[in-house]
Every structure is written in structure tokens, then in C-alpha cells.
Amino acid sequence: xxxxxxxPKFQVLKTGQSMTLQCAQDMNHEYMSWYRQDPGMGxxxxxxxxxAGITDQGEVPNGYNVSRSTTEDxxxxxxxxxxxxxxxxxxxxSRDTGNTIYFGEGxxxxxx
Amino acid sequence: xxxxxxHNHHVILSEAASLELGCNYSYGGTVNLFxxxxxxxxxxxxxxxxxxxxxxxxxxxxxxxxxxxSKFSFNLRKPSVQWSDTAxxxxxxxxxxxxxxxxxxxxxxxxEL
Numbered sequence: 320x321x322x323x324x325x326x327p328k329f330q331v332l333k334t335g336q337s338m339t340l341q342c343a344q345d346m347n348h349e350y351m352s353w354y355r356q357d358p359g360m361g362x363x364x365x366x367x368x369x370x371a372g373i374t375d376q377g378e379v380p381n382g383y384n385v386s387r388s389t390t391e392d393x394x395x396x397x398x399x400x401x402x403x404x405x406x407x408x409x410x411x412x413s414r415d416t417g418n419t420i421y422f423g424e425g426x427x428x429x430x431x
Numbered sequence: 432x433x434x435x436x437x438h439n440h441h442v443i444l445s446e447a448a449s450l451e452l453g454c455n456y457s458y459g460g461t462v463n464l465f466x467x468x469x470x471x472x473x474x475x476x477x478x479x480x481x482x483x484x485x486x487x488x489x490x491x492x493x494x495x496x497x498x499x500x501s502k503f504s505f506n507l508r509k510p511s512v513q514w515s516d517t518a519x520x521x522x523x524x525x526x527x528x529x530x531x532x533x534x535x536x537x538x539x540x541x542x543e544l
Binding site for chain 1: 465467474480523530531533534536537
């Protein structure tokens with residue numbers, strides 16, 4: 320049981336490049352979400368999903384796309400990276416409402 | 432929209448001192464409340480959570496929190512901190528369905544020997 324697995328752990332991108340942050344969970348959780356963590360701002364919700372094929376925007380969705388083709392995977396895509404997207408990204412999952420939310424170990428992204 | 436305020440951004444304590452970190456939220460309906468801890472370079476770990484029932488919640492590593500509905504507060508406490516408690520602490524609230532959390536800005540705790 321690996322929990323919530325994020326890859327890559329560290330990435331440096333040039334402005335304008337695209338990339339995908341991967342998130343996978345092996346707990347059969349319906350709910351998954353992506354947060355970004357910036358100094359002095361806590362964690363802010365980017366996108367979330369309540370099941371395969373269902374996604375919605377969070378607080379800071381601009382510049383990011385998501386899809387949920389399977390229960391296990393919830394990739395986060397940066398279409399054209401900008402320096403403002405330099406951050407630490409956390410994926411989270413939970414079984415359903417009222418259950419503990421589990422976080423991945425984070426992905427450190429730097430856009431230069 | 433809901434919001435979470437953590438009043439202390441940086442706290443420095445000596446070992447064995449008592450800890451209380453403040454957390455206030457703004458939401459009038461049913462809330463689920465959480466405290467997470469993030470050790471340097473690591474991911475968030477759940478310390479404790481409140482969904483319903485006894486407003487005094489006990490978590491891991493000797494931490495506890497009290498939910499006071501009338502004050503919209505969920506303060507974190509520990510009677511005697513250890514050097515290993517040095518970390519960043521986040522209060523979070525979940526409203527409605529899904530696993531959408533609103534986080535406070537965090538409190539950096541440094542425990543000195």
C-alpha cells in the first residue's frame with residue numbers, strides 16, 4: 320500500500336514549457352485534489368475530482384488542467400509554465416466525505 | 432466563502448513549554464476541522480480532526496484541540512513541547528462535500544533546547 324504517490328519530486332522548467340505532475344493512489348479513493356503551497360499563503364486548492372470523469376476548479380485553477388480517466392490517477396498539467404507557478408504541489412485523496420484526507424509527499428517545481 | 436485565520440505566524444518556545452496555536456474560521460454551517468503538521472522537507476501529516484461529538488479532540492504525539500463553536504475556534508494545544516515538534520502547523524476547514532480544504536497560512540514553530 321503506497322498511499323498517494325507523486326512524481327516527479329523535483330523539476331525545473333523554462334518559461335513556456337509544458338509538463339505534467341503525476342498523482343496516483345492505491346486506496347480506491349473517489350476524491351482527489353491538487354493544492355499548491357506558497358510561503359505565507361498556506362495551501363490553496365487548484366482542482367479537485369469527486370470521481371472518474373468528474374473534475375472541477377478550486378481557488379487557483381488558472382494555468383492548470385486536470386483530467387480523471389481512472390480512479391487511481393489524477394495528473395496536473397501545466398500548459399505553458401510561468402514563474403508564478405514556482406511552488407510546491409501536493410496531491411491529496413480521500414475515500415469520501417467525512418474521511419481522512421491523505422497527502423502525497425509533494426512536487427517541488429521551479430519555473431525559470 | 433470560508434476562510435481560516437491562524438494568528439501566530441512564528442512561535443519560538445523552549446523545550447517543556449506549553450503550546451497553544453490559535454485557529455479561527457469563518458463559516459456558519461457544519462464544518463470539519465483539521466490540524467496538519469509539516470516537518471521540514473516533508474508532506475503534511477494529520478495531527479487530529481474534528482467532525483462531531485466531543486469538542487475536545489486528542490491527536491497523535493500528545494496534541495489536542497478544542498472546538499468552540501460560539502467562538503468559531505479550533506485551537507491546538509500541547510502541554511509540553513519537544514525539540515522534535517519543530518515544524519509548520521496548518522489549521523484547515525472542510526465545508527460541504529468532497530475533500531476541498533481551506534487552509535490557514537500556517538504557523539512556524541521552533542522549539543529550542
